[in-house]
Amino acid sequence: MFIQQLIERLGSEKVSQSETELYRHSHDESSHQAVEPDVVCFPEGRKDVEIIMAVAREFKVPVTPFGAGSGLEGQVIPIKKGISINFERMNNVVKFSPEDLVITVQPGITRLQLNKIVNRHGLMFPIDPGADATIGGMVATNASGTTAVRYGSTRDQLLDLEVVLADGTVIHTGTNAKKSSSGYHLTGLFAGSEGTLGIITEITLRLHGIPEHTVAARCTFDTPKACAEAAQTILLSGIPVMRMELVDEDSISQVNQYGGYGFPVCHSLFFEFAGTMRAVEEESKLAEQLMRDLGCENWEVASGSKERMEIWKARHEMAYAYQHVKGMSTTGADVCVPISRLAELVEFARKLIDESGLTGGVLGHVGDGNFHTIIIYDPNVAGEKEKAEYTNEALALRAIEVGGTCTGEHGVGLGKMKFQETEHGAAVAIMKQMKRMLDPDCLLNPGKIFLD
Amino acid sequence: MFIQQLIERLGSEKVSQSETELYRHSHDESSHQAVEPDVVCFPEGRKDVEIIMAVAREFKVPVTPFGAGSGLEGQVIPIKKGISINFERMNNVVKFSPEDLVITVQPGITRLQLNKIVNRHGLMFPIDPGADATIGGMVATNASGTTAVRYGSTRDQLLDLEVVLADGTVIHTGTNAKKSSSGYHLTGLFAGSEGTLGIITEITLRLHGIPEHTVAARCTFDTPKACAEAAQTILLSGIPVMRMELVDEDSISQVNQYGGYGFPVCHSLFFEFAGTMRAVEEESKLAEQLMRDLGCENWEVASGSKERMEIWKARHEMAYAYQHVKGMSTTGADVCVPISRLAELVEFARKLIDESGLTGGVLGHVGDGNFHTIIIYDPNVAGEKEKAEYTNEALALRAIEVGGTCTGEHGVGLGKMKFQETEHGAAVAIMKQMKRMLDPDCLLNPGKIFLD
Numbered sequence: 001m002f003i004q005q006l007i008e009r010l011g012s013e014k015v016s017q018s019e020t021e022l023y024r025h026s027h028d029e030s031s032h033q034a035v036e037p038d039v040v041c042f043p044e045g046r047k048d049v050e051i052i053m054a055v056a057r058e059f060k061v062p063v064t065p066f067g068a069g070s071g072l073e074g075q076v077i078p079i080k081k082g083i084s085i086n087f088e089r090m091n092n093v094v095k096f097s098p099e100d101l102v103i104t105v106q107p108g109i110t111r112l113q114l115n116k117i118v119n120r121h122g123l124m125f126p127i128d129p130g131a132d133a134t135i136g137g138m139v140a141t142n143a144s145g146t147t148a149v150r151y152g153s154t155r156d157q158l159l160d161l162e163v164v165l166a167d168g169t170v171i172h173t174g175t176n177a178k179k180s181s182s183g184y185h186l187t188g189l190f191a192g193s194e195g196t197l198g199i200i201t202e203i204t205l206r207l208h209g210i211p212e213h214t215v216a217a218r219c220t221f222d223t224p225k226a227c228a229e230a231a232q233t234i235l236l237s238g239i240p241v242m243r244m245e246l247v248d249e250d251s252i253s254q255v256n257q258y259g260g261y262g263f264p265v266c267h268s269l270f271f272e273f274a275g276t277m278r279a280v281e282e283e284s285k286l287a288e289q290l291m292r293d294l295g296c297e298n299w300e301v302a303s304g305s306k307e308r309m310e311i312w313k314a315r316h317e318m319a320y321a322y323q324h325v326k327g328m329s330t331t332g333a334d335v336c337v338p339i340s341r342l343a344e345l346v347e348f349a350r351k352l353i354d355e356s357g358l359t360g361g362v363l364g365h366v367g368d369g370n371f372h373t374i375i376i377y378d379p380n381v382a383g384e385k386e387k388a389e390y391t392n393e394a395l396a397l398r399a400i401e402v403g404g405t406c407t408g409e410h411g412v413g414l415g416k417m418k419f420q421e422t423e424h425g426a427a428v429a430i431m432k433q434m435k436r437m438l439d440p441d442c443l444l445n446p447g448k449i450f451l452d
Numbered sequence: 453m454f455i456q457q458l459i460e461r462l463g464s465e466k467v468s469q470s471e472t473e474l475y476r477h478s479h480d481e482s483s484h485q486a487v488e489p490d491v492v493c494f495p496e497g498r499k500d501v502e503i504i505m506a507v508a509r510e511f512k513v514p515v516t517p518f519g520a521g522s523g524l525e526g527q528v529i530p531i532k533k534g535i536s537i538n539f540e541r542m543n544n545v546v547k548f549s550p551e552d553l554v555i556t557v558q559p560g561i562t563r564l565q566l567n568k569i570v571n572r573h574g575l576m577f578p579i580d581p582g583a584d585a586t587i588g589g590m591v592a593t594n595a596s597g598t599t600a601v602r603y604g605s606t607r608d609q610l611l612d613l614e615v616v617l618a619d620g621t622v623i624h625t626g627t628n629a630k631k632s633s634s635g636y637h638l639t640g641l642f643a644g645s646e647g648t649l650g651i652i653t654e655i656t657l658r659l660h661g662i663p664e665h666t667v668a669a670r671c672t673f674d675t676p677k678a679c680a681e682a683a684q685t686i687l688l689s690g691i692p693v694m695r696m697e698l699v700d701e702d703s704i705s706q707v708n709q710y711g712g713y714g715f716p717v718c719h720s721l722f723f724e725f726a727g728t729m730r731a732v733e734e735e736s737k738l739a740e741q742l743m744r745d746l747g748c749e750n751w752e753v754a755s756g757s758k759e760r761m762e763i764w765k766a767r768h769e770m771a772y773a774y775q776h777v778k779g780m781s782t783t784g785a786d787v788c789v790p791i792s793r794l795a796e797l798v799e800f801a802r803k804l805i806d807e808s809g810l811t812g813g814v815l816g817h818v819g820d821g822n823f824h825t826i827i828i829y830d831p832n833v834a835g836e837k838e839k840a841e842y843t844n845e846a847l848a849l850r851a852i853e854v855g856g857t858c859t860g861e862h863g864v865g866l867g868k869m870k871f872q873e874t875e876h877g878a879a880v881a882i883m884k885q886m887k888r889m890l891d892p893d894c895l896l897n898p899g900k901i902f903l904d
Binding site: 097099100101141142143144148152153156165169170171172176177179180183184185186187188191192193197209232236276279334336337338339368369370399400403404405407408409411412416419420423424425426428429430431434438449 | 549551552553554593594595596600604605607608617621622623624625627628629630631632633634635636637638639640641643644645649661684687688690728730731734786788789790791792820821822851852855856857858859860861862863864868871872875876877878879880881882883885886889890901
């Protein structure tokens with residue numbers, strides 16, 4: 001019935017019930033249980049999104065936005081079925097003002113598509129979660145990744161969002177000015193709301209100049225804890241690193257096998273420095289000195305762009321390297337803690353994995369205090385999944401206990417719902433009130449972020 | 453009746469009805485009509501704030517938070533009378549973690565008090581609105597000032613807020629982690645809400661390292677428009693200026709008279725560069741070259757800390773310089789526009805003032821596209837106030853028209869309420885719903901931000 005309405009109002013070319021599409025929209029890159037939507041819509045503009053919301057309201061059918069499907073907490077899984085909205089046809093640039101370092105895009109554009117357009121003007125959208133996520137998906141989960149240590153998260157890049165609300169109202173949350181003290185800050189609220197408060201149809205972003213010169217480096221230490229302590233030293237020194245990543249021995253070993261790399265199988269820190277030639281030289285030298293003072297076992301600089309690319313390609317492939325092990329499933333944590341607690345938490349995480357008897361690694365964006373575990377388990381061996389999930393849970397709870405968060409960048413989705421009360425306490429009731437206020441019939445990505 | 457309750461529950465030493473206190477809490481630094489509260493309370497901790505809110509609920513009496521009274525849009529004026537909450541006794545550091553570059557403070561601490569504490573550890577809270585505002589007031593208005601071009605606004609410095617809500621619930625809006633993707637971003641929402649959504653009782657802030665070396669410089673151009681164009685050139689060059697301020701001829705003249713300075717009476721750009729010695733030298737030289745290419749008439753560097761301080765002292769005194777003119781009132785605008793529209797808007801503002809026949813200046817944080825007008829008028833001469841207000845209004849509307857905002861940093865308060873619908877359109881209804889949800893009896897700073 002509602003599907004018929006969608007076809008009539010949108011046109012059949014924008015509505016699909018093919019098995020392939022239903023399957024594609026049933027899952028993301030996590031191991032959360034897949035659920036197929038009843039139908040997938042492919043809007044080509046805001047008007048189409050408004051039509052979809054009108055049908056959803058009329059028939060009380062849930063809608064779940066879908067970007068690239070590269071999420072890790074099941075945000076795009078339509079657990080109450082209904083309509084999956086795929087934004088791949090809404091991937092245009094609406095307005096580009098290089099002279100303002102600002103661009104307005106539709107949500108379906110991916111970060112690589114976007115960078116291809118703006119790089120030509122000497123500009124970049126620096127946020128790099130690894131996957132070629134859509135900008136809409138990155139806004140929805142407040143994604144970040146390797147460069148957040150320098151540029152912040154996706155939320156920090158936003159000037160304005162156009163949002164279609166559940167009741168059909170279209171709002172703009174900001175302006176094109178670099179800052180504002182006018183009205184309530186709705187931009188920050190919709191960012192990270194994972195499609196539960198409204199459907200984002202346009203995004204206005206800050207851009208940044210491409211640094212003149214870039215150098216990568218890596219070094220190794222005896223323990224993951226020593227790596228984390230070294231990262232803290234770099235931060236306190238004030239060196240404005242572009243990237244600073246912890247990759248433990250196990251993760252190096254996995255990615256060497258997966259991608260045929262020859263990185264020394266040791267607990268490692270990967271660095272990137274970027275700026276003027278002179279600044280980069282100074283920073284890299286100072287970092288080397290600091291690392292050697294802390295007993296780093298080697299310091300390798302990759303200044304050629306090929307070697308540099310290889311380091312970051314390998315870093316981005318680490319999750320895939322674990323997922324690649326045949327017949328096995330993966331799961332992992334995404335905690336972020338105050339820098340002073342980082343070394344302790346990294347050690348705690350490594351111990352948890354070792355004690356579980358499972359294979360897994362510790363790696364992450366240690367410049368932010370944000371790190372991940374990735375654990376492989378055999379879904380056919382009784383108890384392995386539970387063991388893996390126990391380590392995730394123990395780590396998330398410990399992170400919250402020391403003043404941190406259960407998710408630094410992946411978002412809540414399905415996997416972090418159970419920690420919301422522990423982390424946010426009485427604030428959860430306020431968040432739920434906001435949800436009910438903006439979406440009284442619970443049509444927008446129901447069953448995510450909050451348990452009820 | 454409610455005053456008796458306050459005295460009984462808080463103790464008489466925390467409650468004042470003295471004429472001096474009622475007068476002090478009736479106004480800020482703006483020319484908005486003063487209104488005295490019925491009573492002023494001086495809470496000494498969160499529990500006291502909870503008691504005040506309980507009494508306010510019981511007797512349906514409005515509460516209006518008061519920081520340093522240095523605001524410019526009347527946010528602290530208790531236009532519906534009731535209770536003014538003065539935070540000067542809540543000015544303690546709750547927790548300081550230099551190794552995390554994080555500090556938790558009570559809202560009544562001022563930015564100079566805070567910097568005195570953290571500077572000893574090589575750290576700083578960089579946001580500098582000129583006045584020695586309280587941190588609570590700066591959060592409430594999302595204040596910024598001269599360094600926002602490098603560090604962003606107050607909102608960008610926040611990790612967590614403790615807030616007492618109208619119904620007495622106490623919430624924390626964030627964590628101590630540098631980033632998070634968990635739950636809705638309430639921190640950003642309460643920041644800039646001007647006391648209309650809850651009473652902030654604790655603030656957790658990011659700190660930054662004090663740059664090793666700092667240099668100030670100034671140069672002059674023929675027109676304010678040429679200054680704005682020069683500022684745009686600096687931004688596009690990627691030089692990470694610490695401060696970049698436009699001060700027009702009229703403002704230079706006022707501040708020379710007020711403070712006995714000898715700045716050349718020309719349209720000027722004031723700069724500050726900060727970082728390592730080498731980086732600062734490079735940046736300053738490059739900026740000089742760019743400015744000379746654009747026809748700048750002189751370039752004066754002040755590398756001594758005394759000369760440097762003088763430049764910024766003068767910059768901060770400009771508003772006072774105008775206010776100082778005997779028997780006269782001042783008013784002004786606070787627009788922020790996309791950088792590409794800055795020169796045009798600065799020219800538009802200068803013309804508006806000239807056409808009004810009044811004395812006034814154009815000055816501001818042009819690195820953000822944020823600038824102010826300050827206009828002097830004689831309140832006893834019929835029509836002068838109206839003329840001054842017409843220029844403010846025309847400038848705000850033009851700023852909104854070109855994609856900017858009616859307030860870059862002063863906030864809405866009483867003065868910018870009339871522009872909310874024009875700037876935010878349908879989003880205002882959502883903001884009002886949030887207000888009603890969190891404050892159904894309209895006890896929290898009523899009559900601010902929204903007209904109803």
